[in-house]
Amino acid sequence: MMPIYNVIDISSYIINYSNQINHPINNLKLQKLLYYVQAAMLIEVGRKCFDSKIIAWKFGPAIPEAYRYYEEYGRNNIPNQDGHKTIKLDDKTLMMSYAQPVxxxxxxxxxxxxxxxxxxxxxxxxELSKKTCREDPWKSTSLNQEIxxxxxxxxxxxxxxLIYECC
Known part of the structure; x- marks a missing residue:
């Protein structure tokens, strides 16, 4: 059975792939791509890609955890994420450590x-923000509530x- 991933691991893959093909992305575009990745996984595989909540923000669906992680880049493109590490808590020892991305x-x-x-x-x-805002999951959810x-x-x-159809 395939795992449900950490949204930062998925974000890093999206960012690195986008940079590799010379189409870097910023945080706003990342949020919409994460939303469509989640939708595609739900439809094509029958499970979530990541477990983080998707929230209806003013400019469309967003994953606050990922947004905050990359917000230091503002509107600029996000560089490769080769060295990102996720902090994990060992339940038995209550010690924090770094987990390597899966x-x-x-x-x-x-x-x-x-x-x-x-x-x-x-x-x-x-443009991608406007597209997501025309679609029912965002339209039918109150602002700042979970989609x-x-x-x-x-x-x-x-x-x-609609998952793959450009504006």
């Missing part, structure tokens, strides 16, 4: 690459092409 499975990597590739031509992330994965799944099962 290897992402082939299916998840393929979905991520397909999502990133679908939105390569969007250079203004506000439930059940709603994301229900909406995109009826029209899966």
């Amino acid at each position: 290897e992402i499975d082939y299916t998840t990597k393929t979905i991520i690459r397909n999502i990133v590739d679908s939105y390569l031509d969007i250079t203004n992330p506000l 439930m994965c059940s709603e994301i799944s229900k909406y995109y099962k009826k029209q899966p092409r």
